[in-house]
Amino acid sequence: MKLAVLMSDYRNGIDMIDRLSAESLGIILVGNGVYHAAVKEGGKTSSLLDKKANFYALTEDFETRGITAANLDSRVKAVNYGDVVDIIFNDYEKVVWI
Amino acid sequence: MKLAVLMSDYRNGIDMIDRLSAESLGIILVGNGVYHAAVKEGGKTSSLLDKKANFYALTEDFETRGITAANLDSRVKAVNYGDVVDIIFNDYEKVVWI
Amino acid sequence: MATKKLAFIVRSLPYKTEASRLALTHAIASQTVEIYLNDGDLVEASVSYVGDGVLNCLKGQQGMKHYGITTIEGHAKNSLLLDMRVLICKEDLDKFGLTEDNILMDAEDIGGETKANVVSYGEIQKEMDAATHILVC
C-alpha cells in the first residue's frame, strides 16, 4: 500500500512507524512531531529519519515552535497545509495519524 | 527534602525521577504508572524500581487495569486512597505529580 | 453493493485517555451503519491490538468496582459478541510475558461465539494492507 503517516508526537510512536511496511511511505511531521526534523540529541538526528520514506514537515508547526526551514534536516521538505492535502490525495492511498 | 512522587505515566517521566535527589523519596504508582509495578518487558521489571525509594501502588488503579496484588513486584506495597493521604501528610514534606 | 473495510489499530494504554475505549465503541458502531447506506453497502470494522495496546486486553479489569465505569475488557467482549474480527499481536504479548491465559480471548459467558486471534505482527500488517482505511488510536 501507499501510506502517509502524520507524525504528531516527539517521544512516542516511533515503535509503531518502525514496524510499518508500505511500498511507498510518506511521513509528514506535524505538531510536536516537527522536532524530529530539526532537533539533535547528543549530536544525533532522530532515528525516525533513518526510515526509508519521504519526509515532510509542516511549516506552520515548526515555525510556531521557533524552528526555521534552515534548521531542517536535508532529508525533510517543508510543506504547508495546502501541500499536505495534495500529498494525501495524490501521492498516497491511506493516511494515519500517530 | 522528603519527597513523594505520584507517578501517573508508564512511557514518560522516568528521566525526571532518575535525576531527583531527596533524603527520603516515596514513589506512589497511580494511573498508568501502576504498570511499572507489575509489567515486565523482555523479562525485565521496570528500571524505575531500581531507584532507591519506597514504592507504593494504588489498589484502585491496578485492579481497574486487570492487575492483582499478587502480580506486584515485591518492592511495591499496595495502598488505597486513604493510605495515600496519610503517606503524603505524614511521611513526606512535598508531593509532585509526574 | 460494496463493502468498505476499516482497520482500527489500538496502540495506546487504557484509561489515561479515552482513546482505546472510543476505538472500540466506534468499531462497534459499524454494525448499525446500514441506516445511512444503500442496500447491500457495508462498513466492516476489525480491531487489532499492538504495542502497549495489548494491555487493554488484560482479564479481570475492575473499573466498575472502583470508578463506576464500564471496563475496556467489557467493550472488547462486546466486540467479540458482535462477531468482530479481533487481532492481538503475539510478539507484543511475548514482550510483556503474557499468554492467552492472561487476556480476554472470548465472550462465551455472554453468548459470543467468536474468539480473538493471537497473531504475528505480519497478520496485522496484512489487515492494514487489506483495509480501505486505517484508524490508529
Added chain:
Amino acid sequence: MATKKLAFIVRSLPYKTEASRLALTHAIASQTVEIYLNDGDLVEASVSYVGDGVLNCLKGQQGMKHYGITTIEGHAKNSLLLDMRVLICKEDLDKFGLTEDNILMDAEDIGGETKANVVSYGEIQKEMDAATHILVC
C-alpha cells in the same frame, strides 16, 4: 509575615497541551496574590525548565502568525519582565545542542531587566529543595 516559595518545573513540550503555557500564567499570577493574603505575606514563584521543557525557550516562535495565539516565548518574556527567577537546565540545552543564542534569555525589548539563568541541574535541584511546594508541569 511570611513568604512561601513555589517552584514551577516545566518538563513538557510546548503546544501539544496547555501544560507549559499554564505553568507560566500560573507562576505570573503569584504577582497579584496579595489581595487574598495578610499584609506582608507573599507567594514567590520561580520557573525552571528541564528535559524536553527547555524547548519551550526557543527564540522566534510564530504562533500568532500561524494560529492567532500568543507564543510560549511571549509568556516567558512576561515572566522575566516581572522579575521572576527563571532557570534553564544547561545539561539539557547541551543535549539538544542549544546555546544561549538559540533561546530566550531576556525581555530587554519590552523593558525587562531580569535575565534568565542557564544553570546546571544541581541548581534546579537546590531550587526544589528550597521551595515550600514543587509544581511539575
Added chain:
Amino acid sequence: MGKLTIGTFSSLVGSLSLDFSVKLAEAAVKKGHKVDFWMSGNATMLAKKGQKAFKDYSFLAKPIQELIATGNFQICACEACAEARGYHKEDCPDGFIRKSMDWYLASTFDADRVLHIGGD
C-alpha cells in the same frame, strides 16, 4: 475532487491538534474537496456555543462558521460524548449536527481519505 473524512477524539481546546484538523479541513475545502468532520470524546468541546476569543487560546468558532458557509463541510459531534460533558442541544453552535457514532462510520463509506486522530 475528493472527499476527506476527519475524525477526532480528544484533541484539546488550547492545544493545537484541534487547530490542525480545522486548518487541514480549510485547505482541503479550498482545493475543492468535500470534508466531513466528526468529533468524539473531548473533541466535542468544539461543539459548544459561546466560546470566547482570548489571545492565549485558539478560537476556532469563526473558521468553522466560514467552512460551513461553503456548503462543502459538514460538522457533527458525538451526541453521547457531548451529553456526558453537559453539552445539550441548545449548546450546539449553528450549523453543527449531533449524531451517534454510526454517522462517522457511514461517512467513511464513500470517503476517499479518512484521517482519524485517535489519541490526544
Added chain:
Amino acid sequence: MGKLTIGTFSSLVGSLSLDFSVKLAEAAVKKGHKVDFWMSGNATMLAKKGQKAFKDYSFLAKPIQELIATGNFQICACEACAEARGYHKEDCPDGFIRKSMDWYLASTFDADRVLHIGGD
C-alpha cells in the same frame, strides 16, 4: 489536621486523572483535612452544569456535591479557561466558584501540601 490544595490543569472527562483528584480529595476530607480544589485548562470541564451520567464515563458531579456539603472542600475554576470553552456563569454548578489564577496561588500559601497535576 492539615490542608491539601489540589490544582489540576488538563485531566480529561473520560480519563481517570480527574477521578483521581476527586477521590483523593474525598479520602483527605474523610480523614479530617481541608481541601481546596483548583481547575484550570481542560480541567474546567468539570465546572459545567448538567453532565449526564453514562456508564461508559465517570460521573463526578455527585461526589463533588457531597464534598461541598461537608464544608471542608472548596472548588474553584479558572474563569478565563472556562469562558474560552464557552462555559459562562450560568453554566457553573452550584457551590463552585470561578476566579482568576491568583486564587490558586493564594490557596497554596497556607496549604500543608500542594498536589499540582500539571499535565494531561
